[in-house]
Amino acid sequence: MKAAQFAGYEIREVSVPQTGDNDVLVKVGNAGFCHTDYQVWKGGNGSPYPIVPSHEPVGTVVAVGPAAQAKWKVDYRVGVILFRHACKTCIGCETTEDIRYCANRDMAGLTADGARSPLMCAGATVWAGLHEAKVEPSQPIGVIGIGGLGSLAVQLAKAVGHPVVAIDNRPERRELGTEFPLKADLVVDSQDSEAIAKCVPLGVPTRGCQFNSFDLIFKTLTIKGSLAANRIQTEEMSKTVAKFNIRSHVTTIPLGKVPDVTDLYMDPHLKGRLVMNIES
Ligand SMILES: [Zn+2]
Ligand SMILES: [Zn+2]
Structure with a gap:
């Protein structure tokens, strides 16, 4: 082959x-x-x-x-x-x-x-990340980086009832925040986004992640890891994608x-x- x-x-x-x-x-x-x-x-x-x-x-x-x-x-x-x-x-x-x-x-x-x-890694990874965040459906979620994962995160978060802010510094990617029927409520151009309460990093930069220790302490932030997704989470994600016509x-x-x-x-x-x- x-x-x-x-x-x-x-x-x-x-x-x-x-x-x-x-x-x-x-x-x-x-x-x-x-x-x-x-x-x-x-x-x-x-x-x-x-x-x-x-x-x-x-x-x-x-x-x-x-x-x-x-x-x-x-x-x-x-x-x-x-x-x-x-x-x-x-x-x-x-x-x-x-x-x-x-x-x-x-x-x-x-x-x-x-x-x-795209659904099997990008969709599954953001679906598991949304669950790891343990944010109530009525609470807002910010998605930083509206690429392959982020555009799905916007739609999946909207599907389960979160108000969503899409954040990216590239115009092509900001367009993705509102390209599909489940649109971000707010699209922000920012290179300096900051987490307010909980942050679930999904990328794996080879040089590691850096966080401002003062923000971490004085804003009592939570940083939570999330590892791709298992089969059950991927099946839940696939059903949500089908139900809400996520693309x-x-x-x-x-x-x-x-x-x-x-x-x-x-x-x-x-x-x-x-x-x-x-x-x-
Ligand atoms: Zn991947
Ligand atoms: Zn084993």
Whole structure:
């Protein structure tokens, strides 16, 4: 089969993965390009090379392992979350039954070959972040950065009843705050946004996050981590997306253009999410 493979985005022939007892094999149709993919490409994650990138694919099931056949069938259309192969024996698995906390899990496109669409990482990540914030639905939420994640965060927060302020310093991105039927209540141009009560950072800058310690103490701020999303959260997010007709602004590129994906991603005027069409 053909796949994009690091190091450097190249299209190469690679062997089709073996389907284990509990696995399904998915023929990827589209795969989103996330900032994490950019960081993997830059070498910041310590990922093994060569690796098939992306943790945001959607596609069609083409093979099902014997132990998975009660739930999965060939031809199902599926989206794939970041985490897979929970060991079911480590402390994280035994105490939480949440694959995000398994010490031995794979992360598609980061620690092992991957390939997802905007909802599977961007949508799922902001959905889990909204829940980690534990803000009452009537309370306002500020979304800082209206890119692939932020434009979905605006719509998902509106869907569950929050007044929303969309904050970004780029005009193309501020447009995304009001592009869809579920619009931000206020769009703010700011490079110096400040959290008022709780902040849930969802990006993973390689140099870490910096916060003003005086603000943290004197404004009694809460900074809360949130790790992507598990399967149940992703299913809840998908139902909300369908119910409220939530949409992503995507720029789709064919497989032949994938070697240019990192340049396209770094275009300061890029709006929304880049999606690689693997079937083309
Ligand atoms: Zn991602
Ligand atoms: Zn485990």
